[in-house]
Amino acid sequence: MHTGQGYVYSSRAFAKAHEQYARCHAGTPTDNPVIEAVNGRIKQEMRLDFSLHLCGNLQAAPDEFVFYYNHIRPALALNYRSPVQF
Structure with a gap:
């Protein structure tokens, strides 16, 4: 899950839904720099290489x-x- 809004990371529901993942926890986006980097790369590839703008x-x-x-x-x-x- 990725969001540009840091408030989701401090949500109790988010923390509970992701408690089994070692790198996912409540806090801020900067608490998970590796995941944030992967999410950014995926979004970039989806937009540029995967032609997301053409997706129906x-x-x-x-x-x-x-x-x-x-x-x-x-x-x-x-x-x-x-x-x-x-």
Whole structure:
């Protein structure tokens, strides 16, 4: 989950829903810099590489992007293979 509004991170409901994740806890966005960096990168890739602006169904877009990211998108760190290919 990502939001540009820090108040969600101090929510008790957010903390309870994410208590099983070591890096997700109530506080502020700066408490999770690694997750925030990943979220920013995903948003950038969805907007630029995945052509999010052309997507007809925004609710399905995250699932489609996860499939693209894991099955199709080549990664330099994986010798230009997708995570599934690696």
